[in-house]
Amino acid sequence: MDRRATFKSTWLAFALIAPQLILVFIFFYWPAAQSLFWALTLEAPFGGATQFVGLQNFETVFSDKLYWNSVRVSILFALSSTTLTMVMALLLASFVDRQLAGYRVYRFVYFWPYAIAAPAVGLAFRFIFAPDAGFVSSINKVFPNLWNPALDGLDAFILIVIANSWKMIAYSFIFFLAGLQAIPRTITEAAAMDGAGVLRRLWDLQLPLLAPTFFFLLVINITESFVDSFGIVDIITGGGPARATDLMVFKIYSDGFKGLDYSMAAAQSIVLMVLVVSLTFVQFRYVEKRVHYA
Amino acid sequence: MIERTPVLNFFTHLAMLVGIILAALPIYIVFVASSHDFQTVNIVPMPLTPGYSLVENYTKVWTKSDFGTKFVNSFIVATGVTIGKIAIAAITAFSIVFFNYRLKMLFFWLIFVTLMLPLEVRIVPTYAVAANALSPIQGVLNGLFNAPALLLGLIGIEGLPQVALKLPEWNLLNSYTGLILPLVATATGTFLFRQFFLTVPAELVEASKMDGAGPIRFFWDVLLPLSKTNMAALATIMFVYAWNQYLWPLLVTTRPEMTTATMQLQKLVPGPLFGQPPVWNEAMAGTLIVMLPPLLVVIFMQGYFVRGLISADK
Amino acid sequence: MADIAISNVTKSYGKTAVIHGVDLAIRDGEFVVILGPSGCGKSTLLRMIAGLEEISGGTIAIAGEAVNEKEPRERGCAMVFQNYALYPHFSVAENIGYALKVAGVAKAERMRRVREVAKSVGLEEYLDRKPSQLSGGQRQRVAMGRAMIREPKVFLFDEPLSNLDAKLRVQMRLEIRKLHQRLGATSVFVTHDQVEAMTLADRIVVMNAGKIEQIGTPSEIYDRPETLFVAGFISSPPMNLLEVTIPVRGEAHAGDIVISTPAFLAGKPGAAAMIGVRPEHLEISAQGRFSLQAEFVEKLGSVQLVHGSFAGRDFILQCPATQPVAAGQRLLFDIPAAAMHAFDPATGARIPKVQPAGRQNEPVAA
Numbered sequence: 001m002d003r004r005a006t007f008k009s010t011w012l013a014f015a016l017i018a019p020q021l022i023l024v025f026i027f028f029y030w031p032a033a034q035s036l037f038w039a040l041t042l043e044a045p046f047g048g049a050t051q052f053v054g055l056q057n058f059e060t061v062f063s064d065k066l067y068w069n070s071v072r073v074s075i076l077f078a079l080s081s082t083t084l085t086m087v088m089a090l091l092l093a094s095f096v097d098r099q100l101a102g103y104r105v106y107r108f109v110y111f112w113p114y115a116i117a118a119p120a121v122g123l124a125f126r127f128i129f130a131p132d133a134g135f136v137s138s139i140n141k142v143f144p145n146l147w148n149p150a151l152d153g154l155d156a157f158i159l160i161v162i163a164n165s166w167k168m169i170a171y172s173f174i175f176f177l178a179g180l181q182a183i184p185r186t187i188t189e190a191a192a193m194d195g196a197g198v199l200r201r202l203w204d205l206q207l208p209l210l211a212p213t214f215f216f217l218l219v220i221n222i223t224e225s226f227v228d229s230f231g232i233v234d235i236i237t238g239g240g241p242a243r244a245t246d247l248m249v250f251k252i253y254s255d256g257f258k259g260l261d262y263s264m265a266a267a268q269s270i271v272l273m274v275l276v277v278s279l280t281f282v283q284f285r286y287v288e289k290r291v292h293y294a
Numbered sequence: 295m296i297e298r299t300p301v302l303n304f305f306t307h308l309a310m311l312v313g314i315i316l317a318a319l320p321i322y323i324v325f326v327a328s329s330h331d332f333q334t335v336n337i338v339p340m341p342l343t344p345g346y347s348l349v350e351n352y353t354k355v356w357t358k359s360d361f362g363t364k365f366v367n368s369f370i371v372a373t374g375v376t377i378g379k380i381a382i383a384a385i386t387a388f389s390i391v392f393f394n395y396r397l398k399m400l401f402f403w404l405i406f407v408t409l410m411l412p413l414e415v416r417i418v419p420t421y422a423v424a425a426n427a428l429s430p431i432q433g434v435l436n437g438l439f440n441a442p443a444l445l446l447g448l449i450g451i452e453g454l455p456q457v458a459l460k461l462p463e464w465n466l467l468n469s470y471t472g473l474i475l476p477l478v479a480t481a482t483g484t485f486l487f488r489q490f491f492l493t494v495p496a497e498l499v500e501a502s503k504m505d506g507a508g509p510i511r512f513f514w515d516v517l518l519p520l521s522k523t524n525m526a527a528l529a530t531i532m533f534v535y536a537w538n539q540y541l542w543p544l545l546v547t548t549r550p551e552m553t554t555a556t557m558q559l560q561k562l563v564p565g566p567l568f569g570q571p572p573v574w575n576e577a578m579a580g581t582l583i584v585m586l587p588p589l590l591v592v593i594f595m596q597g598y599f600v601r602g603l604i605s606a607d608k
Numbered sequence: 609m610a611d612i613a614i615s616n617v618t619k620s621y622g623k624t625a626v627i628h629g630v631d632l633a634i635r636d637g638e639f640v641v642i643l644g645p646s647g648c649g650k651s652t653l654l655r656m657i658a659g660l661e662e663i664s665g666g667t668i669a670i671a672g673e674a675v676n677e678k679e680p681r682e683r684g685c686a687m688v689f690q691n692y693a694l695y696p697h698f699s700v701a702e703n704i705g706y707a708l709k710v711a712g713v714a715k716a717e718r719m720r721r722v723r724e725v726a727k728s729v730g731l732e733e734y735l736d737r738k739p740s741q742l743s744g745g746q747r748q749r750v751a752m753g754r755a756m757i758r759e760p761k762v763f764l765f766d767e768p769l770s771n772l773d774a775k776l777r778v779q780m781r782l783e784i785r786k787l788h789q790r791l792g793a794t795s796v797f798v799t800h801d802q803v804e805a806m807t808l809a810d811r812i813v814v815m816n817a818g819k820i821e822q823i824g825t826p827s828e829i830y831d832r833p834e835t836l837f838v839a840g841f842i843s844s845p846p847m848n849l850l851e852v853t854i855p856v857r858g859e860a861h862a863g864d865i866v867i868s869t870p871a872f873l874a875g876k877p878g879a880a881a882m883i884g885v886r887p888e889h890l891e892i893s894a895q896g897r898f899s900l901q902a903e904f905v906e907k908l909g910s911v912q913l914v915h916g917s918f919a920g921r922d923f924i925l926q927c928p929a930t931q932p933v934a935a936g937q938r939l940l941f942d943i944p945a946a947a948m949h950a951f952d953p954a955t956g957a958r959i960p961k962v963q964p965a966g967r968q969n970e971p972v973a974a
Contacts, residue, residue: 006394006499007509013393017401020386023479028408030430031419038419092313095306106310108596109317115592116321117538119559120585124324126563127574134574135323138339166320174600186693189660192296194707194754195681199302204706208697227414231540235559249414256418257545265418273415280410296660297679 032273038266057267067268069243070251074226077161077247081229082221084165085172086214092169093176094202107177114170118231125163126236149237153244156237160245163232164225172217179213180206219283223276248272321585328352328579335575351579359558359580360550367473368537368555368587374474375536376529383483383528384521388513390484391491392499402488409481413542420476421545424466427475432461472546473554477536483528490524491517523598530595534588555584610671610684610761610794611636612657617666619652619818626652627818629666634796639788641797643805644815645841650798651766653815657796658764659683671761686755687764691771692747694739694754700726701735704753721757729753729783745776752787763788765797769804781807802842806830814838832949836956839884839949845913845924847884851953854879862919865898869945881959882951887913887926889947896940900925904935914939 007013042053061067092110096103113121129136131148139147149156183206191201230249233239239246239254248268256265323342327335330345356362390402413420423430436459466472494517502512518525543554562580563572592599612634619627627649634640642650655661657668659680667674675683686707694703702709705722713721726732729749739747748768755763765784769777785808788795799805805812806826814821814829814837822834833839839847852860852867860867860883867883888911900916900923907929914925914933925941927933950959 006392007512008393009509010393010395012509013389013395013398016385016389016393017398020382020405020479020484021401023382023475024405024408026423026427026430027420027476027479028411028416029404030433031416031423032411034419034422035416088313088316091309095310095313098303098306100303100306100310103310106314108593109314111596111600112321112589112592113317115534115588116585117540117556117559117588119540119556120538120581121320123559123562123577123581124320127327127572127578128320128323130574132571133336133338133340134327135339141338166316170317178600184691184693186689186691187695189296189658189680190687190689190693190754191695191706192660192680193658193685193687194758195710196706197681198297198299200710204710205695211697223412227412230414234540235563252414253417253541257421262418269415269418273411276412276415277410 035266035269035273038262039270042263057263058271061264061267061271066243066246067251070246070248073157073244073246074248077157077164077229077245078222078225081161081164081168081225082218084161085168085221086217088165089169089172089217090176090210090214092173093180094206096173096177097180097206098198110173111170113167114174116167118164118167118228119235121163121167122232122235125159125166125232129159129162149241151241153241156241156245160229160232160236163236164229167232168221168224172221175213175217176210179210183209216283219279223279226272226276226279324578324582324585327574328576328582330575332573332575335578336571347575351575352583355562355576355579356583358576359562361555361558361580361583363551364553364555364558367470367552370470371473371539371543371554372533372536372587374470375477375539376532378474378478379480379483379532380525380528382478383480383487384518384525385513386484387487387491388509388517391488392509392512392517402484405479405484406481408479413476417541417545424472424476424546427464427466428461432459435459435461467546468549468552470552473543473552477539477542480532483532486524486528487521490521494520523601526595527598527601530591530599533591534599537588559584611638612762612794612796613667613669613672614653614657615667615669617653617656617663617668619649619656619661619664625664625818627656627664630815630818630820632813632820632823634794637792637794639785639795639797639808639810640813641799641805641809641811642813642815643799643802643841644821646800648815649818650800650815654687654764654766654796654798657683657762658685658687684761685764686758686760686762687766688748688751688755688768690767692739692751692768694747694750696739699736699738700731700742700750700753703739703750704731704757706754707758725753725757728756744772745780748772748776748780752784756787756791760793763791763793763795765795767799768797769799770801777804784808802844806842814841816841832958833884834958836882836884836951836953839951843886845887845926847886847949848890848918848921848923850883850885850919850921852881852883854881865919867943869948869950880953882953884949884951885943885947887924889944890925891942891944892925892927892931892939893942894940896942898942899938899940902933902935902937902939905933 039057040052040054042051042057092106096107096110116124128134129147129149131137131140131150136147147155149159187205188201191205196204226247227249229247230253233245233247233250234253237245239250249272252265252268252272255261255268259265323340326342326344327340328351329348330340331347331350334341334345386405390398439459466475498516499512502516507515538556539554540556540559543557544560547553547557559581562577563574612632614630614632614634617627617630618625630649630653632640642653644650652661656663657670659675659678659682663676667676669675670683670685695706698706701719701722704725705718708718708721722735723732726735729752731746731749731753734742734746739750742750748771751768768784769780772780781804784797797804797808806829809826811823811825812829813823816837822829822838824832824834829838829842833842833847836849840849850862850867852862854860854869855878860869860881862883869883898918900914900918902914903916906913906915910929911926912929912931912933914927916923916925916939925939927939933939951957952959
């Protein structure tokens with residue numbers, strides 16, 4: 001990258017990069033540092049004397065049963081919605097990759113949900129799965145009270161997993177499909193000449209060659225389900241019932257903006273940040289691994 | 295398709311049709327629900343054919359929620375964020391790729407690392423910054439001015455005067471700037487442009503130098519026209535991203551005339567405690583109204599969209 | 609071992625026909641090279657033999673059995689692809705042994721045969737490597753090994769040497785030829801490189817625009833091109849072509865220049881013809897009846913090519929490198945009648961020479 005022909009004017013280079021650096025500083029690094037500051041201090045951020053308390057806020061957070069509940073819910077949510085999303089996306093992508101008649105139509109429709117805002121997905125699914133309206137509630141006519149996400153924590157959890165996966169499948173689908181289509185056609189043909197049928201090729205060639213895409217999406221999906229699920233939870237369950245869907249990001253929001261406990265919210269933000277950062281590092285490792293097949 | 299596999303093909307088609315139903319049915323149900331009157335929409339299960347109250351529901355929800363104002367706001371924000379992101383990503387990548395200076399790798403990483411700091415994890419302090427956008431600068435300046443005093447204090451020399459600089463407040467709450475500016479910084483966009491600029495042959499720079507063009511001319515006359523496809527790709531993903539923003543507008547706007555369409559979803563139904571029955575037909579009409587613009591963008595720009603996503607993330 | 613019978617095979621994508629009725633009989637154990645410019649349909653024909661492309665019309669039979677409806681794996685063909693198409697996540701051993709694994713051959717037996725094949729292509733040292741850790745030539749050998757291990761009835765090669773550098777290409781060419789001598793399997797080799805075709809083939813099939821132009825041994829193709837296309841395609845430097853009219857038998861006129869053609873054409877006097885003669889067959893001598901002003905000289909080591917114009921067309925003379933020639937110099941030469949080829953300018957077909965009495969075959973040039 002340094003061997004390239006370049007322009008000399010250094011002041012211009014700084015001027016060009018300055019706007020982004022300023023934005024990044026004001027809206028990313030300062031708030032992140034601020035989080036850390038608040039997490040280590042007590043008292044409100046707007047005026048009033050702040051007091052350095054070390055790790056006391058973290059101790060409070062970690063000794064809070066409600067916090068561990070939200071961690072447990074978040075991890076379960078991340079695991080189940082990532083599994084559901086990736087299995088469905090991989091299935092659909094390998095079907096579409098066969099390029100049977102009309103595959104363009106399928107590809108087109110599978111991609112739609114990506115465009116829809118999380119809260120809109122939330123509202124739609126809240127209606128479809130409502131206990132007293134919509135569709136799924138018909139099951140209550142046969143088995144009364146079998147399905148009630150308003151009262152049953154498990155039902156509510158299943159509902160946000162389905163809604164989140166429905167939205168996320170499209171993204172993984174596109175990447176799986178791109179990964180499958182990047183496999184050179186002649187490799188598939190060579191395998192056909194070697195006697196491997198469609199399913200055998202899927203198992204022996206396409207899936208192993210998708211491994212890099214798979215790890216990439218695994219991390220992306222887990223990260224997204226940690227941070228991007230706010231809209232869905234806020235609209236469908238509001239964290240309830242009985243905190244059964246109180247995801248970490250939702251708890252930060254409600255502690256910080258509803259409970260106005262900035263120090264607690266900041267300490268939780270730091271934990272979530274560490275989590276996201278380490279996931280991203282894991283991803284980078286696989287990004288590098290991915291280059292190897294080329 | 296190398297072999298003939300009629301049985302497998304049949305099952306593939308079958309599975310893909312199930313997939314279509316899974317992907318499209320929720321949208322269809324929203325549409326059908328938005329076309330029924332209040333009684334019909336609450337029948338369990340709701341009829342799967344459209345009803346007759348379509349126009350009525352939409353007019354009602356449109357005026358009741360003041361979607362007119364909200365759409366204008368959403369369009370301003372989405373367009374602002376999109377243009378801002380493209381502009382800032384392009385000039386940043388231009389600086390990183392086509393200039394040589396010592397700090398550029400540091401700058402690149404400073405920007406790139408923000409990928410790991412999504413809005414959701416720094417939401418509380420970012421909100422504080424939005425309340426006074428100059429506070430970070432004030433903080434840094436005060437830190438710099440007082441550093442000598444603090445350092446001397448550490449080694450026991452006290453009594454140096456402390457400076458308390460007070461910049462004017464710049465409140466971004468309830469403003470378009472507040473809705474747009476914090477979303478404009480873009481690691482993804484910068485990365486996409488950087489990757490593209492790296493594929494521009496060095497000879498092109500040399501040729502334009504020989505032709506007497508300076509950096510700005512080169513950027514404007516050569517680089518930008520070449521980047522059209524990339525900009526279209528980035529614009530489509532960013533428009534959808536910005537339109538669908540929910541948490542941030544929820545925080546920075548309190549005055550109803552500044553709220554966006556996506557935020558309005560929260561107000562279409564009573565809180566999610568499943569208390570009093572929501573007016574589902576109108577709520578679904580509102581949902582469809584809100585989801586339509588990004589959906590149309592994706593449908594019409596699908597090619598660009600997919601290209602943008604994949605080249606930005608891979 | 610098997611012969612391949614291709615009869616009246618056509619291929620079209622939608623309404624676009626890319627192969628128009630090809631007939632070709634390949635004998636058991638023969639090495640046939642299909643030669644043609646890119647886009648002539650040669651690869652498509654090969655892929656139809658392999659079963660990778662559907663056959664739009666006609667039949668292809670391998671070992672006397674029509675294979676139109678058979679899947680690639682049932683045809684007993686192995687193929688070496690242009691980009692090798694190695695499985696990037698498999699080791700060399702796994703790549704070579706994959707066909708056996710699919711066929712359910714036990715692991716011990718599989719490994720034994722993989723080692724045997726790897727040895728014969730000189731890869732025993734590399735069995736555990738991944739394709740990305742191999743050089744171009746080594747990858748090529750893996751692709752060959754993968755084809756060999758199945759002991760196929762038919763070897764198909766789709767421009768397998770075009771990704772190699774010049775030196776390796778010559779070496780691999782030799783190895784492929786040796787392999788064929790050793791295994792004796794019927795082989796079909798597609799290329800656009802005439803040198804490859806001339807050196808490898810028992811017989812060459814020249815294709816152009818979805819049709820076969822000529823089938824013959826390398827020397828037949830060189831000595832007796834059946835069409836103007838073959839004449840132009842097979843040769844480097846290109847054959848010199850002259851547009852002539854034939855007023856009387858034994859004489860041809862190109863503009864003001866009169867060329868004598870002994871008892872030449874079967875065609876009617878007055879007809880137009882194209883006369884072709886290879887640069888290497890022109891005789892340069894002080895007594896030459898024709899002259900050419902050298903415009904520039906290309907030195908190729910042992911020979912040199914003198915470019916100029918003759919009878920209003922670009923014209924090339926080949927002479928030994930020892931002869932001193934400079935640009936601007938005038939060279940005298942003769943066109944030996946025996947080295948002349950004549951073609952109908954309208955159809956491109958060869959115009960047969962009138963056979964001298966008592967001779968069955970046309971005299972060979974030079």
